[in-house]
Amino acid sequence: MKKIMKTTALISMMFILAVFLAGNAHAGKPSSITIVTGVTKGTWYPIGSVVADIFNKAGARSSAEPGGGVGNILAVSMGKAELGITTTNLPAIAKAGKPPFKKPVSGFLGFCYVFPNFEHIIVRKNTGINSPADLKGKPFASQRLNTSSQVVFSDVLWAYGLTEGDLKITRGSQGEGVELMKDRQVVGQTAITAPPSAAFTEIHTVLGVKVLPLSEEAVKKLIKKNPGYVRKILPKGTYPTQDEDILGIGSDAILVVQEKMPEDQVYWMAKTLIEHIADLRQAHRTMKNITVEQMANVAGVKLHPGAARAFKEALGK
Secondary structure, eight states, rough: OOHHHHHHHHHHHHHHHHHHHTTTTTSSSSSSEEEEEEOOTTSSSHHHHHHHHHHHHTTTTEEEEEOEEEEEEEEHHHTOOSSSEETHHHHHHHHOOOOOOOSOOOOEEEEEEEOOOOEEEEEEGGGOSSGGGTTTTTTEOOTTTTSSHHHHHHHHHHHHTTOGGSEEEEOOHHHHHHHHHHSSSSSEEEEESSSEEEHHHHHHSSSSSEEEOOOOHHHHHHHHHHHEEEEEOTTTTTTTTTOOEEEEEEEEEEEEEEETSSHHHHHHHHHHHHHHHHHHTTGGGGGGGGHHHHOOOOSSSSSSSHHHHHHHHHHOO
């Protein structure tokens, strides 16, 4: 009888242990991490690759995959990726189900800030264009539909009472826009990107161009429309021939994370990046001075509790 009782007790203990381990299978380090980024020749992909490398060296199998701001939110929300790079204006649009999203999107939260973006609207100086309002009826190079740049530019036009239909739009990359400007086929182009952009530095060097400022009224309208927008100043000297500060808006690059990921796993990822911030600073020139305070400041979307805990500990709050 004692032997049976001991066996029963042992089985019970093993069962309890199995239940405990099952309940904690997701605790701590994730078994694998997929990070959706941008096009392979852009800024997002190499940054995502550095983040993946940091996680790999810390013991979590990770990879960076190509993507885009809109698609990355969808991939994370559907559980196809753990992390995704996007811009701060898109989460509010996604959750509201507004274009380019076909229906409300949930299942994602903020993870960390990555780097600053500025809404560039570049025009030739000899066109008489001094404001986005002056672009009406003009040939202009925007970017592909449903990209962050296209969405932001559309919002800027809205702030001035215009739509893309009021312009003669050609769609393509920053590089393609530069060529169109060189050939005098368009008066200007746009991109929401980290300054200084190599493509825009080139166009400042070879052509007489300028960055259009936004009015204070337009900036306020845009921030009211979408809390992911932030007021920004492009400092003079950012580009050749730019001899004054330019008022505009930013929609910073951020990482979003699956809302359903266990807090301990997200905490581990955030803590790992914080501990390897020196490696993050080497990822791209726009990140060379990034701080933990900046990483914790994600506009437009609520932080995941795991990330919030990691930043709170690191900042001593």
